Amino acid sequence: MGDKTPLHGEHEQLGARIVDFGGWDMPLHYGSQLEEHHAVRNDAGLFDVSHMTVVDIEGAGAREWLRRLLANDVARLQAPGKALYSCMLNDDGGVIDDLIVYFLAEDRFRMVVNAATRAKDLAWIERQAQGAEVRVVERPELAMIAVQGPNARAKAAGWLPESGRAAALALEPFTAARVGELFVARTGYTGEDGWEIILPGAIAVDAWRALVTAGIRPCGLGARDTLRLEAGMNLYGQDMDESTSPLESGLGWTVAWEPAERDFSGRKALEAQRAAGPVRKLVGVLLEDRGVLRAHQRVVTPDGDGEVTSGSFSPTLGRSVGLARVPAATGERLEVDVRGRLLEARVVRPPFVRNGKPRIQID
């Protein structure tokens, strides 16, 4: 028996297949993962992501402290509500976790980190906070719901309190606003438009039911995984972890090198790796032969072997796509050992799909 979100009873009532995810009992799907996937690409889907960990950083020193904690630079967050995606690195430049940080006020930032990494993240964060002018406040009483898809915001808007509806609909991508007791962010993990909504756990069931009634289809973690993979988004623990740096994980764009004097955790190791040239890189892969890419399959290149880190059938493309960590010199051609056979694959630049449309050339 794992931890349960406030929405667990709703999932059971909807007939969800429940699986363990990072110690949480979560819905894998509610009948058909494929139909849920297509609902998000074409209409609107609803996800319980209450297992994610919300941590508020409070205090006068919050901004300067976060500039040391994170590889991306929260100095880029100038308007309240603005969000930033970042890695949190150890001293070797390995990725402890990836997260989103929101600028709420000069003395208050909010981080949303992964569920499976909660304990080690909090231990690391608390250690870094020692002696600093910040308080680290975990918010386990909060739930989190994502509505994603081209029609998600329009369908969900009617449920928002009228006083905040216009403001929520006016949010730019990667910004958030407080709407009554809700925290509404125009973010997501699917490659579609939508909101992620942080709310008191006590009202999560009412919110969920209202959103289902508004015609937003409940979707499980299965669809969430195929959607994020099509969108070319990394999954922590699979595509990167503490043994890999952002430079080896397709996340070099999230590292703020300037200003050079900003001394964030992992910077020295990362600079050394950048100077020497990373020996590995993470690439998108399209399988050209018939079959399905899966994590841990061996990748064969003229420059040495690599490994598939995420792989799946892409419901939107009707083909198999994946992410793979390969030697840095790898060109366009690959072979992947799929159940004992070497199949032809091509390196492509993620995302594979965005906003309902294929973004790569197939055949």
Next chain:
Amino acid sequence: MSTIPAELKYARTHEWLRQEADGTVTVGITDHAQAALGDLVFIETPDAGRSVSAGEACAVVESVKAASDVYSPVSGEIIEGNAALASQPELLNSDPYGAGWIMRIRPAAGSETSALFDANAYQATLED
């Protein structure tokens, strides 16, 4: 609950087998198996003419989640793989005992099906 037609025979590894009038057998996977696998996205059926032994992995069904082997319940020769599954793997989800059949086999002389379960015995294995 999953469907388990009374007229078929079953293997512990969730294949079903139907004895045809011409002496061949048709093989697929059970309703229970397709439900457990989830949406199927890729199915590899064996080529006609291939000899298979009872218990040999000879087809692959891949769902959104994972790949699984399908084992031949009998020894014999593959007569035909279900070509429709290449373009419509979802047939296996929607009609596992009909349009979602996987392969037809001509059992070798003396190949026994008596070790397979009947519907009641197969149902009992699911309840273990």
